[in-house]
Amino acid sequence: MSEPRDAVADLRRIAFLLERAHESTYRVRAFRGAAAVLRDKDPDELTRLSLSGELVRLKGVGEVTARCVVESLTGEEPVYLRRLEATEGTPLDEATEALLNALRGDCHSHTDASDGGSPLREMVDTARSLGHEYMVITDHSPRLTVANGLSADRLRAQIEQVAELNAELDDFRVLTGIEVDILDDGALDQQEGLLAQLDVVVASVHSKLRMPKREMTERMLTAVANPHVDVLGHCTGRMVTGNRKRPESEFDADAVFAACAEHGVAVEVNSRPERLDPPKRLLRLAVEAGCDFTIDTDAHAPGQLDWLSNGCERAARCGVPTERVLNTWPVEDLLGRAR
Known part of the structure; x- marks a missing residue:
């Protein structure tokens, strides 16, 4: 398995790209809220919650954000983030x-x-x-x-x-x-x-x-x-x-x-x-x-x-x-x- 990524940083990056794309506030809040909940979690505890499927039991963490965390912790760039990065912006003149x-x-x-x-x-x-x-x-x-x-x-x-x-x-x-x-x-x-x-x-x-x-x-x-x-x-x-x-x-x-x-x-x-x-x-x-x-x-x-x-x-x-x-x-x- 690849080295784990920083799951909180990935959630924050997703929120940033959603804000830049002027997406709906509730969607942004989902990722920023999950990042805030998980920010102070011990890495070992975060891994345990991820492996046991208990992330979604944390208030402020939903199925989509939990899936992103699991992907980050397995060393993969979350699919949600990868899609946002692939569709961002056009070259400037x-x-x-x-x-x-x-x-x-x-x-x-x-x-x-x-x-x-x-x-x-x-x-x-x-x-x-x-x-x-x-x-x-x-x-x-x-x-x-x-x-x-x-x-x-x-x-x-x-x-x-x-x-x-x-x-x-x-x-x-x-x-x-x-x-x-x-x-x-x-x-x-x-x-x-x-x-x-x-x-x-x-x-x-x-x-x-x-x-x-x-x-x-x-x-x-x-x-x-x-x-x-x-x-x-x-x-x-x-x-x-x-x-x-x-x-x-x-x-x-x-x-x-x-x-x-x-x-x-x-x-x-x-x-x-x-x-x-x-x-x-x-x-x-x-x-x-x-x-x-x-x-x-x-x-x-x-x-x-x-x-x-x-x-x-x-x-x-x-x-x-x-x-x-x-x-x-x-x-x-x-x-x-x-x-």
Whole structure:
């Protein structure tokens, strides 16, 4: 029999690939849950449970995940994993790959503190494994209750948690941040003094997306002019796939992008496959307006942190200069640019 594989690592790899493929949450949870249950098991006990067929008696381990564990422990790559690896991705074109290789971090990500699926450390470990140098944690602000947005007190606690984690790391930097709601009048959904403490503030519209064009433009211009805002997130709010399809919000893009250039607010190239925001015609307009950019995953799960190629492909096609993508910069330069 071949040497046993790391069964927990195989389960985690399966979950990562499912997340990257945007598969259903319940399927991902099955593998991450089983990995968590088995993580602290003694290898000899794990082998005994596998041989006796008792794995499925453990809460959180089902027939499919148990079968994967058995295959791993016999030294075989699980069939489930092998199929996922065989069907992953397509080769990147040269321009996309060059931009992707230039990225040093991700400026928009979520943890289970708001509506993400995994804790802070899990997200950080995955970002490190992907070769990133830093990541910004941008959980939602309190008004977005459906996403379990963070109150001021919960955000303060997260800032402390990030500081403690950074004290342990010597090859990676976790930056504090928020995806703050742009309210109807353009104000921001968090205390000004607290926003001033954060490394990066991403401001996004999540409500009244069908607001008339004139009002939406004024709303966005007010937010962009706020000195705490560093990035304008998924500017049109569109959804192009899945059950939540919705059209773009209407606003004066020339005025909004001119304001972004004036105030030093980066326009986000959102890499989520259901968003791919802004549309290419608006992305080209932002380039012409002289805007800077971030290319972000807006990840809500570890595997989604590997979505940056989606944004890089769009940015490369629309002529976004690499030097104007803020997350190609070293972390200290990024922090120096952010207010």
